[in-house]
Amino acid sequence: MQNKDFLDFSVKLADLSGKIIRKYFRHEVFAEYKEAESPIVTIADKEVEAALREAIEKRYPDHGINGEEYGIKAPDAEYKWVLDPIDGTIAFTCGKPIFGTLISLMRKDKYLIGIIDQPILKERWIGTGGETLFNGARTKTSGITDIKKARLATTTAAMFKSESQKKSFQALSDCVHVTTFGGDCYNYALLAGGTIDIVIERTLKLHDYAALIPVIEGAGGIITDWNGKPVNSNGDVVACASKELHNIVIEKISGA
């Protein structure tokens, strides 16, 4: 059974990344900028991605790879591993244990497997679209449908740059129950776990969102772009705990 093999292997990749990250967490790891305005990167990000790529190349030499740090290999391969060694490098650099390693497997345009791994807290969400496991047990979104009860999350309000984006975010924040900042991929993991109900972000890249899709969908949530279409390279993402909540949110923000 090939999918079982892929799943077992992706868990091995998550174990491997965690070992490396725990070595560096809260130790002196000065983060560099790849270039002006770009995200930061540390030796931990690089070492993790190099190790994961080596393991994939050894086990599945004909598979493609798309990683944040070392780019794209074999873009036309049937199977493709999408990797973000540390999503939330700023949080990692500040010693906050709510970043994550993102590992996913795609077959052509389909998201087969997504893992969000928090190696310090030893928390792992594994999604296959059909179901999502948190540390081995089935997990579900809250299913909340009332926006007034919803807990909204975004990493930073600074990602809403245009006036219409700012307005959309503010309108949403004004009608939900509470808004929490920071969190990166950990917000999506908590949405799958039922304690966050809406995550809204912009400018996500494939390596940021590929793993989130099977995790959110497997937990009964919805994740789309701001117009309710499949998440795509424009990088706009909105994830919700229920279809009803998602309809309300999209109505408030679409066109922004």
Next chain:
Amino acid sequence: MQNKDFLDFSVKLADLSGKIIRKYFRHEVFAEYKEAESPIVTIADKEVEAALREAIEKRYPDHGINGEEYGIKAPDAEYKWVLDPIDGTIAFTCGKPIFGTLISLMRKDKYLIGIIDQPILKERWIGTGGETLFNGARTKTSGITDIKKARLATTTAAMFKSESQKKSFQALSDCVHVTTFGGDCYNYALLAGGTIDIVIERTLKLHDYAALIPVIEGAGGIITDWNGKPVNSNGDVVACASKELHNIVIEKISGA
């Protein structure tokens, strides 16, 4: 030795609060608003503060108490316990384990003891002004003096309301290495631990900042208002990893 007794007792209070909070974390705890525009509160906040007050009243019946949820008892007492059962109630409600319980003891206007306790991660910072312990071991700030290398933290940029406050924060954020959002008291704990270098906030109340002062100062950091004066009831706070860094930050923001 009275101070040793106080310290042992404050540790017992932190143990007690942690037991209650762990019972509620990531379980259904709907947060209420005390009133419009006010912070949220959950059954966990209330149960923790009630338990701590009961323990204090039993052990030190003549001591004062100032707690976020149940107000002030004996404001003129020589010794006063200042309590915030859950600092970061929004993070708690969202299932993020980076809130904290704040417990502090004041003698008149002097901050004798401060505890920042994170009961899910079992992380505890205890400061006495002279030293700060993280889970029993001495801890120090990073000592960073170069603002270009500094990691800046604030819970939400929405706390900077006036144009001059927004400008000050933006100016600071533009010249530091990275800026992280969310975190509440946990940011100050990480500053004492050496992985965050500047925390800047507004509108903190005594129960928000009393415990932070001995923790930050005991770790070699500086914590003042935005003009470099002692933190006071205006609630403006800036904490830094070194005196040199603090001078630079105050110059950028004072008068805002």
